Amino acid sequence: MLSISVIIPVYNAAQFLEKSVQSALYFDEVKEILLIEDQSTDSSLELCRKIASENAKIKLFQHEDKGNHGAGASRNLGIEKASCEFIAFLDADDYYLPNRFEAEKEIFKNSKVDGTFGAIGVEYLTEKGMREFKDKFKDISLTTVNYPAEGEEVFRGLLGLTPRIFGTFFHLNALTVKKAVLEKNRLRFNEDLRVHQDSDFNIKLSYSCYLKSGFITKAVAIRGVHDNNRITKIIQYSPQYNERQLILWQSLYNWAVINNLPSKYRKRIYLSFKSFDLSQQKGFRKYVNIIWEAFKNYEILKTRYRYNYYK
Structure with missing residues (x-):
């Protein structure tokens, strides 16, 4: 059985966090859930303490100075603290679906595969969030790539160097990777990037490690779209x-x-x-x-x- 650490950066996510955590606890493969609290201004820290006290799988961490350092730094702290063979990520306002680790069970039987990724869907939590998301992304229901790929083809595809359009992004919610390859290749999130640190990380990961696509035509996790999603606040090409x-x-x-x-x-x-x-x-x-x-x-x-x- 796979042994997975799930890393959840937490910043002002009190209204979503319990659903997110419960979706990760559903899996026997998930041996620990690392909540990295990033100096929230709502009740997230108190909720994290409560949740962690109720289940031994859930562990709460903050940055050494208790300050706000962003999602990239929070994920890096989670990587440092993770104790399982595999690492997965989950945003605090999103949640996993029951098929989240089904592809992994087969893919990681091949020892050369270092990581796998899939598709995520969307759930509209507010009317304003839905309007902003659809204005920017139209009616895209899945964040995914266009065809199965593995190895160097993934890296080439993310750079737009393949004959067919592969797609420029897969979401961290659908990524599972061996911790050992992150350590071997000294891969971490660029903490200077307050946005797009996930794209930066994925491209570097796909070059340094052997990735293989998993479920790319059906969602394995859901992105919650609400009024405060940063991804919808910036107009494309502005x-x-x-x-x-x-x-x-x-x-x-x-x-x-x-x-x-x-x-x-x-x-x-x-x-x-x-x-x-x-x-x-x-x-x-x-x-x-x-x-x-x-x-x-x-x-x-x-x-x-x-x-x-x-x-």
Whole structure:
């Protein structure tokens, strides 16, 4: 039987937390649930203490200074504290479905597989949350990838380097990974990223480890959509969106250079980084730099971010 630590970052999630925790307790494979409380301003800390006192599987942690450090730092603390062979993540306002670890039971029989991921669905908890989500994502009912993949194909797909469109994101709620490979490859969330640290982590993980897709056509977890979801607050291709994407791709480019990734991957990451970098520039200098970048490498005009140049 699998032995899984579930890491739940907790920040102002008192109204959702019990359902989230109960959904993880459902599984015999889940041996511990790590609540990482991140200086909430509601009653989350008191609720965490209550829940942890009622079940030995549930363990409560805070950052050493009891401060607020963000979801990435909270997940990193959870990784440090986790004692099981496998690690899974769950947001405090989301919950697992009963099939959450079904694919894992078969996939991890193959010893070369380091991690697996699946699809998540959506539940609308408020009218405003539903409107904002649908305005941004239309009627997308699953966050998933477009076809099964494993190994390097996953990494290439997340970078948009596959002949078929693979998809650029899978959700942490549907990821299960061996703790040993995180330690071996020194993989952690970038704590400087207050948003998109999950995308940053997934791309680095898919390069460093052997991932295999699990259930990608049906949900294994549910995202709760409400008034305070950060993902719906930023309008796509707005200045704020471009700025945050720039920080993400700069993190990835620095990582690619430090780890000496093959040139084809460094180039792809650089093009994405530079596209968002150019989108932040103004006036005559911006257009001079666009021409210079295109002169050096015309492929920058073919990236999926090309329209950022003209904003």
